[in-house]
Structures are given as C-alpha cells and as structure tokens.
Amino acid sequence: MLMDDTGLAWIFRGDDWTACADTLTATEYPEEFALSTYLDADAVEGACLAGFMPMSSRFTVPVGFPYGEPESSGENPSGQDGQIRTFYTPKLHQLRYLLKPQDMGITATTRRASRHFMISVNKAFAETLAACVETHGDGWLTPPLTKVFMELHAGRSKRQVHFVSIELWKDGVLVAGEIGYSSGASYASLSGFYRLSGAGTVQLAALAGILAESGFTIWDLGMPIPYKSRLGGCPFLRHQFLPRVREAYHQSPGQALNLAREAVPVCLPCACTLQGCG
Incomplete structure (x- = not known):
C-alpha cells in the first residue's frame, strides 16, 4: 500500500487487505476511501473480510494510465484529454452504524402492515441489484462492480463472504429489497430500494427477524443516516467497529437460515419473521 501526493491510499494486488485496514486505522487515515489498482472477486472478498465495504467510482x-476499468467508449465526455476509468474504492468508514x-x-403499525407481504432470500438477486441501480444510479454501483457482485453471488457457497439479496413481495410483485453480504455471524447491508410506501420499513423489519432467528450477532448498517438510529443502530468509530465485525466474521450463526446455500428458498409471510425482534 502506498500513499499518493494527495494523501489517498493505493492498495495493490498482493497487498494484505487486513494489514492495510490496520495501518489506516493506526495512522488515523483521514479519508474514508482507498483506491485499488484492481477489481475482481478476490479483491471484493478480501476487502470485506478486512472490514472495508465494497464501492467503486469513476475518475x-x-x-495509458495502467489502472482502472475503462468505460466502454474510452472517452472523456467533457472533451478534455484523458479517459474515464472505473476504480475499486473500498470504504473504511470513520463512523459506522452497527445493530x-x-x-x-x-x-405495531409495521407488524400489522407485514401481514400483506412475503419475504424471500436469494430469489431474485439480479432483479434486486438492478432495482438498486435504477433507484440510486450507478455512481458507486458501477457496471464493473455489479458484475463482480453477480459473480460472488453465483459462487457464494464457495466463498467466505456470501453476497445475497433480500426481497419483499406483494401479490407476486417485487416491491422492496436490498443486496448485502454475510460472513460468519455478521450481515452487512449495501443498497436497497422500495416501490411502495412503507414497503422498505417492512423489508427491514422482516430482515431483522430473519437475522435474529438465524443467530446473527451484528447487522452492519454502514454510513450514518438518521433512520439507522431510529432502527436502533449505534455509531462506532473505525477502531471500535473493526474488531467487532472481524470477531463476528469468525463466529457461526445458527442453522435456521443459511445465506450461502444455492437453493432458492420459498417466500415466507413477513409476519412470521418478526417474532424474534422488539
């Protein structure tokens, strides 16, 4: 790992992701993003296990710059000299919410509303991922990164990090969902969407029930957003959340739900999943 003239950390193929995260923490790295010279399934998994969250950006x-994924056109729309490239920019938050x-x-309102929905896991990963991009744009969910997410989801049973989707259905129509990843007894939310008022809240509540019933000890909610406090999430500084999530990565959750399994589970009534939560 090297620091460039602007103070940004560059992580190279062959670098130890955990050692990089530890160095950035020990030196009180003031930024939240690092730049990686490569983007593939191993880079994403390695960063996740070290405590980063996977993201990407265009620069x-x-x-002729040797790093980054070129845009399909290879041109800079502004007309200036240069090329737009997509870079893997894993995020090591200054502050992260855990629950x-x-x-x-x-x-009680959410519990009543849940009676009208069904919840599933890994039933429609591609559709859920596409809906997240449609909702939020491809600013960080760039095509090269989403391609890697698809690869990791397809091979999740052979990985230490399992990329999964959570789907909420009403009358057979996908109305909310999210993509995330699990490792050990930790689950991290990456991006979500909803198409029906109140559906996002029901999806989060149903997911909390699934995680609680399955023995997960940490729900990693990522960056600070007010609703995460309302869910019950607590803020942790970098030196505080890293040991917590890493410890959970080495724990085994219960067997009620295996997020890594290949078989597509059936939809469950949302109301059935809420019993393990407050």
Whole structure:
C-alpha cells in the first residue's frame, strides 16, 4: 500500500487487505476511501473480510494510465484529454452504524402492515441489484462492480463472504429489497430500494427477524443516516467497529437460515419473521 501526493491510499494486488485496514486505522487515515489498482472477486472478498465495504467510482485519468476499468467508449465526455476509468474504492468508514438484529424496534403499525407481504432470500438477486441501480444510479454501483457482485453471488457457497439479496413481495410483485453480504455471524447491508410506501420499513423489519432467528450477532448498517438510529443502530468509530465485525466474521450463526446455500428458498409471510425482534 502506498500513499499518493494527495494523501489517498493505493492498495495493490498482493497487498494484505487486513494489514492495510490496520495501518489506516493506526495512522488515523483521514479519508474514508482507498483506491485499488484492481477489481475482481478476490479483491471484493478480501476487502470485506478486512472490514472495508465494497464501492467503486469513476475518475478521469491520463491516456495509458495502467489502472482502472475503462468505460466502454474510452472517452472523456467533457472533451478534455484523458479517459474515464472505473476504480475499486473500498470504504473504511470513520463512523459506522452497527445493530444487534434482535434489538431492532418494530412498531405495531409495521407488524400489522407485514401481514400483506412475503419475504424471500436469494430469489431474485439480479432483479434486486438492478432495482438498486435504477433507484440510486450507478455512481458507486458501477457496471464493473455489479458484475463482480453477480459473480460472488453465483459462487457464494464457495466463498467466505456470501453476497445475497433480500426481497419483499406483494401479490407476486417485487416491491422492496436490498443486496448485502454475510460472513460468519455478521450481515452487512449495501443498497436497497422500495416501490411502495412503507414497503422498505417492512423489508427491514422482516430482515431483522430473519437475522435474529438465524443467530446473527451484528447487522452492519454502514454510513450514518438518521433512520439507522431510529432502527436502533449505534455509531462506532473505525477502531471500535473493526474488531467487532472481524470477531463476528469468525463466529457461526445458527442453522435456521443459511445465506450461502444455492437453493432458492420459498417466500415466507413477513409476519412470521418478526417474532424474534422488539
């Protein structure tokens, strides 16, 4: 790992992701993103296990720059000299919200609303991922990164990090969902969407119930957003959340749900999943 003239950390193929995260933490690295010279399934998995969250960004670089994934056109739309390239930019938050799934507060309104929905896991990963991109744009969910997510999801039973999707259905129509990843007894949310008012809240509540019932000890919610406090999440500084999530990565959750399994599970009534949560 090297620091460039702007103070950004560059991580190279062959670098130890955990050692990089530890160095950035020990030196109180003021940024939240690092730049990687490569983007593939191993880079994403390695970063996740070290405590980063996988993200990507586009930058304009000189023609012939040796790193980054080129855009299909290979041109800079601004007309300036250079090329737009996609870079893997794993995020090591200054502050991250963590939640014990069983501690999520669920209102009576949400419990009543849950009776009208079904929840599933890994039933429609591609559709859920596409809906997240459609909702939020491809600013960080770039095509090269989503391609790697698809690869990791397809091979999740052979990986230490399992990329999964959570889907909420009403009358057979996908109305909310999210993509995330699990390792050991930790689950991390990456991106979500909803197409029906209130559906996103029901999806989160149902997921909390699934995680609690399955023995997950940490729900990694990522960056600070007000609703995460309302869910019951607690903020942790970098030096605080890293040991917590890494410890959970080496724990085994219960056997009620195996997020890594290849078989597509049937849809479950949402109301059935809420019993393990507050």
